[in-house]
Amino acid sequence: MTTVKDGAVRAPRLKTSAMIASFADPGQKTAPAPFGHALAALAETDPRIVGLSADLSKYTDMHVFAKAHPDRFFQMGMAEQLLFGTAAGMAETGLVPFASTYSVFAARRAYDFICLDIAEPNLNVNIVGGLPGLTTGYGPSHQATEDVAIFRGMPNLTIVDPCDSLDLEQAVPQLAAHDGPTYLRLLRGNVPTVLDEYDYEFELGKAKVVRPGNDAVFVSSGLMTMRALQAAEALAAHKVDVAVVHAPTLKPFDEETVLAELDTPRLGVTLENHTVVGGLFETVASALVRRGITRRVVPIGLPDAFLDAGALPTLHDRYGLSKAAIVDTVLGELR
Amino acid sequence: MTENATSVRSDRVSAVRDAAQRIRHHVLDMGEVQGQGYVGQALGVADLLAVSYADQLRFRADDPHWNERDRFLLSTGHYAIGLYAALAEAGVIPVEELETYGSDDSRLPMSGMASYTPGMEISGGSLGHGLTVAVGIALGLRLQANPARVFTFISDGELDEGSTWEAAMGAHHHRLGNLIVMVDMNALQADGKTESVLGIEPAHEKWASFGWFTQRVDGNDVAALLDAFDRAAARAEPEGTPAVILCDTRIGRGVPLLEQREKAHFMRIDEDEWQVCREQLTAGYAGSVNA
Numbered sequence: 001m002t003t004v005k006d007g008a009v010r011a012p013r014l015k016t017s018a019m020i021a022s023f024a025d026p027g028q029k030t031a032p033a034p035f036g037h038a039l040a041a042l043a044e045t046d047p048r049i050v051g052l053s054a055d056l057s058k059y060t061d062m063h064v065f066a067k068a069h070p071d072r073f074f075q076m077g078m079a080e081q082l083l084f085g086t087a088a089g090m091a092e093t094g095l096v097p098f099a100s101t102y103s104v105f106a107a108r109r110a111y112d113f114i115c116l117d118i119a120e121p122n123l124n125v126n127i128v129g130g131l132p133g134l135t136t137g138y139g140p141s142h143q144a145t146e147d148v149a150i151f152r153g154m155p156n157l158t159i160v161d162p163c164d165s166l167d168l169e170q171a172v173p174q175l176a177a178h179d180g181p182t183y184l185r186l187l188r189g190n191v192p193t194v195l196d197e198y199d200y201e202f203e204l205g206k207a208k209v210v211r212p213g214n215d216a217v218f219v220s221s222g223l224m225t226m227r228a229l230q231a232a233e234a235l236a237a238h239k240v241d242v243a244v245v246h247a248p249t250l251k252p253f254d255e256e257t258v259l260a261e262l263d264t265p266r267l268g269v270t271l272e273n274h275t276v277v278g279g280l281f282e283t284v285a286s287a288l289v290r291r292g293i294t295r296r297v298v299p300i301g302l303p304d305a306f307l308d309a310g311a312l313p314t315l316h317d318r319y320g321l322s323k324a325a326i327v328d329t330v331l332g333e334l335r
Numbered sequence: 336m337t338e339n340a341t342s343v344r345s346d347r348v349s350a351v352r353d354a355a356q357r358i359r360h361h362v363l364d365m366g367e368v369q370g371q372g373y374v375g376q377a378l379g380v381a382d383l384l385a386v387s388y389a390d391q392l393r394f395r396a397d398d399p400h401w402n403e404r405d406r407f408l409l410s411t412g413h414y415a416i417g418l419y420a421a422l423a424e425a426g427v428i429p430v431e432e433l434e435t436y437g438s439d440d441s442r443l444p445m446s447g448m449a450s451y452t453p454g455m456e457i458s459g460g461s462l463g464h465g466l467t468v469a470v471g472i473a474l475g476l477r478l479q480a481n482p483a484r485v486f487t488f489i490s491d492g493e494l495d496e497g498s499t500w501e502a503a504m505g506a507h508h509h510r511l512g513n514l515i516v517m518v519d520m521n522a523l524q525a526d527g528k529t530e531s532v533l534g535i536e537p538a539h540e541k542w543a544s545f546g547w548f549t550q551r552v553d554g555n556d557v558a559a560l561l562d563a564f565d566r567a568a569a570r571a572e573p574e575g576t577p578a579v580i581l582c583d584t585r586i587g588r589g590v591p592l593l594e595q596r597e598k599a600h601f602m603r604i605d606e607d608e609w610q611v612c613r614e615q616l617t618a619g620y621a622g623s624v625n626a
Binding site: 050071072074076077079081082084085086087088089090091092093094095097112113116117120121 | 448449450456457458460461463464466467468469470471472473474475476478479481497498501502504505508509
């Protein structure tokens with residue numbers, strides 16, 4: 001407790017963490033730079049792999065690849081249009097580039113280059129976006145809260161929102177093997193390892209039922225699958241049995257698996273680290289409508305707003321992404 | 336120069352000028368199909384295209400995907416009419432196909448796209464993209480020890496785009512000596528004269544200050560173009576200084592009716608004028624050859 005000038009007492013305020021901070025919970029099992037290590041390992045056996053970054057290699061775990069394969073890493077400077085135009089050109093010569101920057105810069109700043117130089121010719125360029133959704137407290141300049149909404153309209157582009165280190169490690173070779181462009185919502189630094197506790201394997205284009213449950217169905221992607229699993233454990237104590245369906249590939253979307261789970265009397269909930277506009281919730285909603293399935297789905301996601309700056313735990317609580325907020329939302333719906 | 340070298344060079348000049356003349360005729364024929372189009376620009380750059388395809392580029396007409404071909408990237412997508420003419424002249428596409436230009440289901444759309452046309456390396460049109468892709472191709476070729484060079488065509492209007500200068504910096508930083516850029520300095524953009532739209536001069540100093548081997552030539556003087564390309568090509572190596580040739584061209588070049596017309600980005604030509612254009616082109620060339 002802190003005493004302030006007027007004599008009132010209040011809890012110490014959390015501080016905005018540095019850019020490289022992890023969103024892992026204290027004491028949680030993590031793996032360091034899983035994307036960078038997976039890419040470096042893949043390059044050992046696949047000579048087509050090259051890495052590029054726009055002055056953010058250290059902050060997108062690309063530095064691990066650059067250190068392992070210095071001749072195959074290309075620093076393009078803080079020039080995102082050049083980054084993706086160059087990646088396109090390299091793919092034209094038969095290489096398989098992974099090009100990293102922050103999601104905000106890929107989606108907002110270099111869209112035209114990704115769209116016309118990469119997606120239209122359907123090149124095997126893998127776009128790696130750091131700080132997806134609300135994974136930094138730096139405010140709207142760095143928070144890519146609408147990246148999926150921006151990219152979903154782009155033909156040919158596969159969009160992947162991994163949950164944890166396991167997802168990332170398994171996704172990287174599949175992204176490289178996929179004949180066409182991909183967008184990866186990167187989790188970087190010390191990334192939680194969660195899915196190893198379940199009978200799960202990443203399969204590009206597939207959603208997986210990670211946990212069965214009789215009262216509610218969570219459909220989630222990205223780090224929200226971790227939160228969904230944590231919330232499911234917590235809800236068990238409230239006698240609420242929750243199923244969790246992890247859908248890391250947002251486009252093309254595995255409608256079969258997800259709709260089969262949602263088309264039951266259980267409470268349906270989507271959980272995404274993204275605005276509720278144009279992301280997982282609307283992907284699910286449009287799939288339901290197209291098949292004439294009438295089910296109410298509760299969206300848990302970020303509001304259609306520019307978000308505050310601050311500490312991640314504060315912001316995840318404020319905007320409903322924390323485990324406690326999810327539990328409250330679900331109990332409220334079931335009450 | 337020895338007598339033999341002089342004669343070789345004179346043959347090269349003649350061959351390129353003849354190719355440019357055929358390209359210009361193709362352009363008029365294609366323009367007539369549409370009744371309008373980027374005919375003025377294409378006539379202006381016919382000499383540049385002819386130098387590229389009739390003299391400088393290493394390619395196989397019957398194998399457009401030959402791995403060691405020199406790449407020719409058309410960033411300025413609406414100049415496709417000119418490139419189709421050059422590809423026909425080069426034997427990559429049949430001359431008879433040119434009459435399908437801009438028609439439904441044609442391989443020759445109004446704006447150049449790689450997925451439609453053999454020999455079209457990239458999809459241009461969103462201006463300012465070509466040089467960024469060229470940087471990647473040049474890097475990729477070098478990494479794979481491929482000796483091919485990357486010729487990239489951009490327009491002076493594309494110097495408005497920041498991405499062009501990102502790429503100019505990147506090419507120098509990565510020492511892309513296998514990259515040769517030609518800039519069509521026709522001084523005209525969609526909304527008017529380039530200098531009134533967004534001033535780009537002094538262009539030579541800008542490129543030189545970005546670290547490029549920079550030349551500026553009359554883009555309708557075939558002999559001067561050949562010299563400039565020869566100088567650029569002689570320095571071309573996988574690792575070195577990228578080269579740019581700023582080519583001052585005249586819209587409608589070779590057809591006085593169009594050269595004298597008020598300059599327009601999208602030139603309208605009446606039905607009865609096409610034959611006049613062709614006759615002027617033929618007469619002018621005969622006059623210049625005989626002179």
